[in-house]
Amino acid sequence: MSLSPRSAALTTYALSSPIHQSWESALADVVGVLRIQYRSDDDVRLFLDSAEKVRHLQQSIAAKMEWNRRVIKEEMDSGIHSPPRARRIAKEVAIDFIRRYLDGEEEKLSMYRRLQDIQREKEDTLSTVLEYEREMKKVKDENAKLAISNQNLREENELMRTDKDELKLDSQKLKTENDQSRDENDRLRLENGKLREENKKVRQENQDLRNENGALRSENQKVRVENQKLRDECDDVRGENVKVRSENQSLRDENQEVRCENLKLRDNNASLRDENERLRSGNGTLMSDNRKLIQDNLELNSREDEMRMLVNIQQSILAGKAGASKEALRLQQKSHNDDVVDDSS
Incomplete structure (x- = not known):
């Protein structure tokens, strides 16, 4: 077998890559x-x-x-x-x-x-x-x-x-x-x-997915901020409910339905907290969790509107009943005064 040198150049495997040897x-x-x-x-x-x-x-x-x-x-x-x-x-x-x-x-x-x-x-x-x-x-x-x-x-x-x-x-x-x-x-x-x-295409797709993941994370952070605001508003509503219960201690029997409604609101708030915890733990797939979180936010806003409406109705009812009670006391006092006048006569 001849081993004489030749002038023709040999095409080697991936010579342009610095990591391959000749x-x-x-x-x-x-x-x-x-x-x-x-x-x-x-x-x-x-x-x-x-x-x-x-x-x-x-x-x-x-x-x-x-x-x-x-x-x-x-x-x-x-x-x-x-x-x-x-x-x-x-x-x-x-x-x-x-x-x-x-x-x-x-x-x-x-x-x-x-x-x-x-x-x-x-x-x-x-x-x-x-x-x-x-x-x-x-x-x-x-x-x-x-x-x-x-x-x-x-x-x-x-x-x-x-x-x-x-x-x-x-x-x-x-x-x-x-x-x-x-x-x-x-x-x-x-x-x-x-x-x-093909490797370049896969890398580009991976980069697109990373960018999309970053956008989803940013949107998820915004949703979390909105959830925090909703929690704060719920806390305010709880404080208002406590005040209403303290003011309406004498009217418990008449406001039984209102208390039941308040209990339902507390249950809804507890379910919202559980739902938020589930959303935090179930953030493995960002797209599906984000859609779920948006849907939950819409439901939470609807429930909040209902809760505000109920609180306004309750306040109006309490205001009306308080006015009626004052008018009855005024009439009773007037009747009492008239009786005293008659007796003196």
Whole structure:
């Protein structure tokens, strides 16, 4: 596998974001760790000690693509970005590509040795042919054997050419896989852009909800202030009722219905206090509680109007009865005076 540098730029995952690492920085972070971890492996250690080979690995498009693919897959699965995970993946990708590089070097070395053996055999064969040409007449049988040996060498050369074609096919497959990886990377970038747009919309909706929540809280505070005013007015009404009861102590029997009505008003005020407490405790959903509070305020205003009307009626009744009582006392006093005058006469 070739690790030669290329001038083409590689599209990496979210390079514009400052929190994501690049392949080069991640590999630079793990090279020292790999040297310590594989210090007992001579081939890997020699590769890592070579600055030229490490530089080729950093510039390898296939390694970058493989690292980007694994990082994107794990980040899409987990939903979060983790620099330690990116460095771990860089270490795994680096070891995989170093192993492939070493395997490729061993194959090249083996092929080179076979070529050297074939070359030596060819040279030996040529020298033998020269010697056999001098002794052609004597060694025709041996010359036939050499021809067979040459045929075997040709077959081996043909096999080597076949291996070379297979290597070309593998290179073509790698190019195809590289193109597919680029297409997948572009698709993932488009999906990432869509997810970012959707995230912006969700954030805007969240901000709108927060603004609406603030408005509801402000309106709820106003309603609480109005409720406090209503409570104060109810307290004033209670004070007035106490005064009326103290003034009308002598008329309890006649004002039984008024007292019953006052009891009903106190019950209504108690229910209003309970309702207000329920509204305070049940403020989990602001919209529904606000509508309920407005409805309760309307009912409270209606009841307050009724209560004021009843108090006014009660005061008018009491005023009329007090006037009637005064007139009866005046007439009684006049009758008494007349009786006294008659007696004196």
